[in-house]
Every structure is written in C-alpha cells, then in structure tokens.
Amino acid sequence: MSSGRSPSGTSTIEAVAVTTTEGHRVRRVIVTLLTISAILTFAYSALSIYIATQLVYAPQKPIYATPASLGLIFRYVTFPSREDHLQLRGWFIPGVLSSGRLTSQRTIIMVHGVRTNRADKGAGLLKLSVELARHGFAVLAFDMRGSGESQPAPLSLGYFEQRDVLGAVDFLRSGRLPFPELGRPRVITGWGVSLGAATMLLAAAQEPAIRAIVSDSAFTDIIPILEREVPKGSHLPQLFTPGALFAARVIYGVDFYAVRPVDVVASIAPRPIFFIQGTRDAFIPPSNMGDLATAARAAPNANVQTWLVPGATHAQSFNTAGKEYVDRVVAFYTATPGQDSSGT
Amino acid sequence: MSSPSIDESNAPAQSSAFPRKSGAWHGALAGLIPLILLIVIIIVVFILTAVARQLVAASGFFAQQQAALMVLITGLVLAVGVYIVALVFTFRRVAAWKQGGAVVQVRAALWALGVTALLVVLPVLLGIVLPQQPAP
Numbered sequence: 403m404s405s406g407r408s409p410s411g412t413s414t415i416e417a418v419a420v421t422t423t424e425g426h427r428v429r430r431v432i433v434t435l436l437t438i439s440a441i442l443t444f445a446y447s448a449l450s451i452y453i454a455t456q457l458v459y460a461p462q463k464p465i466y467a468t469p470a471s472l473g474l475i476f477r478y479v480t481f482p483s484r485e486d487h488l489q490l491r492g493w494f495i496p497g498v499l500s501s502g503r504l505t506s507q508r509t510i511i512m513v514h515g516v517r518t519n520r521a522d523k524g525a526g527l528l529k530l531s532v533e534l535a536r537h538g539f540a541v542l543a544f545d546m547r548g549s550g551e552s553q554p555a556p557l558s559l560g561y562f563e564q565r566d567v568l569g570a571v572d573f574l575r576s577g578r579l580p581f582p583e584l585g586r587p588r589v590i591t592g593w594g595v596s597l598g599a600a601t602m603l604l605a606a607a608q609e610p611a612i613r614a615i616v617s618d619s620a621f622t623d624i625i626p627i628l629e630r631e632v633p634k635g636s637h638l639p640q641l642f643t644p645g646a647l648f649a650a651r652v653i654y655g656v657d658f659y660a661v662r663p664v665d666v667v668a669s670i671a672p673r674p675i676f677f678i679q680g681t682r683d684a685f686i687p688p689s690n691m692g693d694l695a696t697a698a699r700a701a702p703n704a705n706v707q708t709w710l711v712p713g714a715t716h717a718q719s720f721n722t723a724g725k726e727y728v729d730r731v732v733a734f735y736t737a738t739p740g741q742d743s744s745g746t
Numbered sequence: 747m748s749s750p751s752i753d754e755s756n757a758p759a760q761s762s763a764f765p766r767k768s769g770a771w772h773g774a775l776a777g778l779i780p781l782i783l784l785i786v787i788i789i790v791v792f793i794l795t796a797v798a799r800q801l802v803a804a805s806g807f808f809a810q811q812q813a814a815l816m817v818l819i820t821g822l823v824l825a826v827g828v829y830i831v832a833l834v835f836t837f838r839r840v841a842a843w844k845q846g847g848a849v850v851q852v853r854a855a856l857w858a859l860g861v862t863a864l865l866v867v868l869p870v871l872l873g874i875v876l877p878q879q880p881a882p
Contacts, residue, residue: 644878
C-alpha cells in the first residue's frame with residue numbers, strides 16, 4: 403500500500419495536518435517576535451537619535467570679560483575655519499616686550515575646552531592669555547565652532563573643531579591681521595586645555611606651521627569618556643551609547659570614533675610637546691597624559707615634556723600651580739626655535 | 747497497470763526534489779521581502795539625510811539639524827510603515843500557501859520571518875554585546 407503512495411503526497415498530507423495544529427502556534431510566535439523586535443529597535447533608534455541631538459548641542463556661553471579688563475590692548479578678529487569656512491570669533495592680544503613695545507612675532511593660538519569659550523573663567527583662560535602676553539607672546543584666543551560668539555555648529559569633540567585651529571593658523575599666515583604694523587608672526591605655537599588640547603594635537607599633526615604645543619589635560623581617545631558620560635547625561639543604560647554615536651554620524655556627520663589624538667601625536671615630532679595634567683583629574687584620568695606621552699615618544703626624534711600638577715583637578719592646573727605654571731609654559735615656548743627680533 | 751506505478755514511484759521522486767528546493771527558495775525569498783525593503787529604505791534614508799545636511803549647510807547649524815532630523819524621522823517612520831505592510835502581505839501569502847498545502851514554502855517563509863525578527867533587533871543586541879570600556 404505504502405509503495406503505491408506518492409512520497410511527496412504523503413509528506414504533504416502529514417505536514418498539512420501538523421501545520422493546522424502547530425502552524426498557528428509557530429505563526430503566533432513569529433508574529434510576537436517580529437512585533438517585539440520592531441518595537442525594541444524603533445524605541446532604541448528614537449532614543450539614540452534623541453541622545454545624539456543632546457550630545458552635539460551646547461548652549462553658547464557669553465564672554466564675561468575682555469583682556470582690556472585686565473589692562474591689555476587687544477582687537478577682535480573674525481576668520482573662517484579651514485575647509486568648511488565657518489565664521490569664528492576671537493581676539494588678538496599683542497605680546498608686550500619688557501621695553502613696553504608690542505609684538506606679534508611669537509604668537510600662541512589658545513584653544514578652550516568643551517562648553518565654554520575663549521575667556522573660560524573656570525580654567526582661567528583669560529588670565530593665562532594675559533600672563534603670556536605680558537611675557538612677550540602674542541595671543542590669538544578664539545571661540546571654537548558652536549562656542550562663545552562663533553557660528554553655531556554641532557559639538558564634535560575635536561572631529562570638526564580641528565578645522566577651527568587650522569583656520570586660526572591660516573588667519574595668522576595670510577589673513578587680515580588686526581595689528582598690521584606688527585607684521586606676521588614668525589613662530590606660531592599652540593596651547594589647549596581639555597578638548598582644546600586634544601583638538602590642538604589633532605590639528606598640529608596635520609599642520610607643521612604649529613611649531614610647539616602645550617597640551618593641558620588632553621584625552622587619548624574620546625570614546626571611553628563618552629561611554630562614561632553619555633549614560634550619565636542621558637540617564638539611560640550604556641547600551642544606547644553606540645546607537646547615539648551612530649545617530650550622530652548619520653545626522654551630523656560626526657565620527658567620534660576618529661577622535662583619537664593618541665593615534666596621531668607621534669607625527670608631531672620633532673616639534674616639541676609639553677603635556678600637563680592634574681593628579682586629581684577625575685574627568686580625564688592622568689593615565690591619558692602618560693599614554694599620550696608614550697605615543698608621542700614613539701617617534702625617533704620626539705621632543706616631549708610632561709608635568710603632573712599635584713592636587714590639580716580637571717583643567718585646573720593653571721589655577722592650582724599659578725606662577726609656576728606660567729613660568730614653565732613660558733620657558734617651554736621660549737626654548738622653541740625662533741627668537742623675537744623686534745627688540746626687548 | 748505497471749506504467750502508472752512507474753509514474754507514481756519514479757516520476758514524482760525526480761520531480762519532487764526540484765520543486766521542494768525551489769519551493770524553499772521561493773518561500774525564503776518571500777519571507778525576506780519585508781527585511782530587504784526595510785534595509786533598502788533605511789540606506790536610502792541615510793543617504794538622503796546626508797544630502798539634506800549638505801544642501802542646507804550654508805543656512806547654519808539649526809537649519810541643518812532640522813533638515814537632517816526631518817528627513818531621518820520621516821524616513822524611519824516610512825520604513826516602519828512599509829515594513830509592516832510588507833509583513834502583512836507576507837503573512838497573507840503564507841496563509842494562502844498553507845491552504846494550498848505548500849508546506850515547504852510555508853516553512854521557509856516562517857524561517858525567513860524568524861530570521862528577520864532577529865536581524866531587526868540586531869542594533870539593540872549589538873548595543874548590549876559590543877564591548878565598552880568607559881573611562882574610570
């Protein structure tokens with residue numbers, strides 16, 4: 403009997419019998435799986451997009467004071483960032499030589515940290531600018547994109563901001579300077595704090611015109627910091643961080659995974675780098691400075707100095723060490739080749 | 747008498763292997779259509795978001811953000827809508843196959859839909875399993 407029956411027919415009849423009883427159950431399970439997966443992924447995407455919009459936006463803080471309030475001459479400047487030409491606002495403070503003459507021969511580009519501006523009261527940026535100017539160094543301090551008085555832009559934690567530093571270099575080399583009588587700078591150096599320091603390292607790796615760098619409280623890689631800070635800021639579990647970073651890439655074109663100064667710092671050699679960090683820095687652990695210094699020293703002709711400031715918290719080395727900070731930074735810049743020929 | 751038995755024992759054995767295989771492919775493909783549509787729409791939405799961002803770049807950050815978010819959110823909602831409609835059609839087709847006794851297609855399509863459910867939830871799973879080393 404069985405040999406007379408079609409094998410395919412038999413299996414079909416049996417299978418239909420099975421599917422009528424179990425088919426509905428399987429179908430229900432799959433429908434449930436599809437519904438749950440769609441809801442989960444849709445909610446995950448929506449929350450990731452929301453976190454991304456929060457991550458890249460920082461309200462722009464107004465400038466609280468000017469160098470004039472500390473007794474120095476200065477002029478406002480506006481210049482475009484390199485590549486995307488965003489308008490950046492800043493000020494240029496000529497250096498004051500011991501003779502009282504003004505100079506711009508050695509100019510320091512100063513870059514502030516995250517969610518602040520060129521006068522950053524917290525890190526003492528304006529005070530430090532004035533101290534350096536009084537030691538004969540001209541200072542170009544500016545607001546990075548999306549900060550202070552510069553054009554609004556997404557906060558990309560160095561990914562786009564490095565173009566701002568490069569724009570500052572272009573401005574000093576070929577822009578319309580506010581003190582034309584002082585001539586163009588012969589030596590351009592850089593100073594940055596926190597995000598500013600990381601951004602300065604990223605920019606200096608591409609721009610040999612930046613002849614020496616002071617990096618105060620830079621991070622090696624932004625991702626571990628975001629992996630800690632995004633859940634804290636969003637009050638959502640860690641699993642949303644990769645989604646938020648991906649959403650930031652889709653919406654704003656920001657690739658946070660590329661913000662890794664540790665990968666490029668060796669290419670700054672033989673130009674000197676001075677790494678500074680506070681021993682009590684809880685935001686960017688001091689190990690970041692060690693890792694950056696090690697990476698920078700990997701270059702055969704590296705010129706790297708480090709200074710761990712005892713007791714200083716994040717971006718507070720200048721406020722903590724005061725005069726010693728100024729003396730060390732001035733000594734570092736003074737040792738950079740290119741003396742001021744405008745007379746002392 | 748002998749010819750029908752040959753027809754029943756030999757011909758179906760040859761012809762059933764091929765339809766079973768092609769039926770499985772047919773079912774799997776039908777089951778994967780919602781996922782394929784979802785992926786294609788999402789890729790197009792990502793490209794359109796980048797284009798929108800570039801097009802309004804000169805208008806400033808807020809206009810850029812608004813344009814990119816509008817394209818992205820509209821696109822994602824559209825993708826979800828198309829996905830749901832495609833699922834409904836697929837389930838109707840599965841039901842029709844079941845009525846017609848096409849078990850191979852039904853099984854393959856249900857397997858494909860199960861795989862779809864897993865792939866759709868993949869971003870969440872990746873968010874959970876991707877190693878993260880937050881700074882201390």
